[in-house]
Amino acid sequence: MTGTTPVDLGPQARIVAELAAAVPQARLADPTPCPAYTVGGLLAHLAGLAAAFRDAARKDLGPTTDSAPDPAAAPALPEHWRQELPRLLDELAEAWRDPAAWTGATRAGGVDLPGDVAGAVAVDELVLHGWDLARATGCPYTPDRAALRASHAFLLASVGDESRAEIFGPVIPVPDDAPLLDRAVGLAGRDPNWTPPPTP
Numbered sequence: 001m002t003g004t005t006p007v008d009l010g011p012q013a014r015i016v017a018e019l020a021a022a023v024p025q026a027r028l029a030d031p032t033p034c035p036a037y038t039v040g041g042l043l044a045h046l047a048g049l050a051a052a053f054r055d056a057a058r059k060d061l062g063p064t065t066d067s068a069p070d071p072a073a074a075p076a077l078p079e080h081w082r083q084e085l086p087r088l089l090d091e092l093a094e095a096w097r098d099p100a101a102w103t104g105a106t107r108a109g110g111v112d113l114p115g116d117v118a119g120a121v122a123v124d125e126l127v128l129h130g131w132d133l134a135r136a137t138g139c140p141y142t143p144d145r146a147a148l149r150a151s152h153a154f155l156l157a158s159v160g161d162e163s164r165a166e167i168f169g170p171v172i173p174v175p176d177d178a179p180l181l182d183r184a185v186g187l188a189g190r191d192p193n194w195t196p197p198p199t200p
Helices: 010-021 039-058 081-093 115-137 147-160 162-166 180-187
Strands: 105-108 110-112
Touching: 010 081, 010 115, 010 147, 039 081, 039 105, 039 115, 105 115, 110 115, 115 147, 115 180, 147 162, 147 180
Parallel strands: none
Antiparallel strands: 105 110
16 A cells, blocks of 8 residues: 555544544444444554554554554543543644654554654545544544545545455545535445434
């Protein structure tokens, strides 16, 4: 997969933090468009990836960067996640403001990556999981425009890459004139029209 030019992750990280802050405790077991995760599982995944990609940016390789996420083993949501997740997202954004983060080699999810590719993945994760969280909880969602453009470009470049099947589902066709967010979501294998199932 190809990387991207440096993007300030701060605006998109703040959007995700605001979405997380609005999640009622009673919604943590609700489903999300990402079938492997409930809302609580998605929040735990966001905390884990924020730490992992923060350390990937710093080239601080170790436990956070060496393990691939295992959706089958639902990650535990930290007890104080409402305080911890915003802090981790801030640290993630700050780490990627260092131009050196986008150069050289690093690792995330147990995979060795060029810095610019790791940065592209981090941006994409924030954009897509922001959408997942917003759709699952019924919140409006307008991602940061620069992050969305970078996410879409990264996903579009991945279409012919055989390794994308390890990360994304099959592409869901979306009209060429659809909003850019819908096109990015479709490229990631999600249905832009997804809504939560009706409550019994």
